[in-house]
Amino acid sequence: MARLTRKVSIDPRNYLFTFEVDRRFPKPLPGQFVQVASSIELTLRRPFSVAGASRPGEVELLVELRGKGTRTLAARHEGSTVSLLGPMGNTFSEPSTGEVAVLVAGGIGVAGLRYLAHELAEEGKRLVILVGARTRDALLLGDLLPSATEDDRVRVAFSTDDGSAGHWGTVCELLESELDALGEDRIASPRLYCCGPPAMLREAAAIAAAREIPCEVLLEEIMACGTGACRGCVVMTKHGYRTVCSDGPVFDAAELVFEEAPNA
Numbered sequence: 001m002a003r004l005t006r007k008v009s010i011d012p013r014n015y016l017f018t019f020e021v022d023r024r025f026p027k028p029l030p031g032q033f034v035q036v037a038s039s040i041e042l043t044l045r046r047p048f049s050v051a052g053a054s055r056p057g058e059v060e061l062l063v064e065l066r067g068k069g070t071r072t073l074a075a076r077h078e079g080s081t082v083s084l085l086g087p088m089g090n091t092f093s094e095p096s097t098g099e100v101a102v103l104v105a106g107g108i109g110v111a112g113l114r115y116l117a118h119e120l121a122e123e124g125k126r127l128v129i130l131v132g133a134r135t136r137d138a139l140l141l142g143d144l145l146p147s148a149t150e151d152d153r154v155r156v157a158f159s160t161d162d163g164s165a166g167h168w169g170t171v172c173e174l175l176e177s178e179l180d181a182l183g184e185d186r187i188a189s190p191r192l193y194c195c196g197p198p199a200m201l202r203e204a205a206a207i208a209a210a211r212e213i214p215c216e217v218l219l220e221e222i223m224a225c226g227t228g229a230c231r232g233c234v235v236m237t238k239h240g241y242r243t244v245c246s247d248g249p250v251f252d253a254a255e256l257v258f259e260e261a262p263n264a
Ligand SMILES: Cc1cc2nc3c(=O)[nH]c(=O)nc-3n(C[C@H](O)[C@H](O)[C@H](O)COP(=O)(O)OP(=O)(O)OC[C@H]3O[C@@H](n4cnc5c(N)ncnc54)[C@H](O)[C@@H]3O)c2cc1C
Pocket: 033, 046, 047, 048, 049, 050, 051, 061, 062, 063, 064, 065, 066, 067, 068, 069, 070, 071, 108, 111, 112, 219, 220, 221, 222, 223, 244, 249
């Protein structure tokens, strides 16, 4: 069981939860997820990326309200307990010396990359964080992510579909221009880490393939058992079907077979 110690409403749709977990709960790795039973009325647990675990005994989740599971979680009071299983799944690869980690998040995809961003910033790694959303109000930024540094070791840029903040357009357009800028730096080579809606992941993977850049994506398929048994979360890879819950949720983008874009 985990105790909800802090519940912060980021905006009307998104909450940051802090849970105190049992001493035996292993320290999660970036990319891993937990399965939460937010109410006894719901048969299936809901998966959420670990959005922070920098302090021992604490796990943070950044949750967008969607349906019953997320809404019952948001209705919980501080001090209440929930059943939280994990950490589950694999993790991202480390950027090697000379590589710049370029994190690309769309919408609630920030949740899947937040812990990685803080860990890399803490380790002193060079980092570019790109965040996209539909509008200014939907941008998940603020204190959620590491701040930009004056020496550009950590760089943060954002985009909105309606141009109300940052680059007017998609986060993948922003990615292209950031990669062009990095290309002028002969020492640094980028490594991409992406989480967001399927169309964004498909486009980011295509950009990475065209530029021959390593790219990992965190997939958020709808899950049922969460243990690899029901095959409800399969994705197609070049080596056949893989389950997001037990083979992922982090995949090498070059290994994934993305569905065709609707207008392709
Ligand atoms: C590995 C993994 C990590 C995730 N991490 C996070 C996270 O950090 N923060 C977060 O807010 N969400 C995350 N999700 C998505 C989250 O699990 C779902 O939003 C949640 O289960 C919805 O539960 P619900 O009962 O509120 O909605 P439901 O009533 O189950 O569904 C409401 C609506 O949301 C849609 N939906 C449900 N699950 C998903 C999904 N996985 N992707 C897209 N649409 C979905 C349904 O089709 C339906 O339209 C993650 C999913 C996975 C698999």
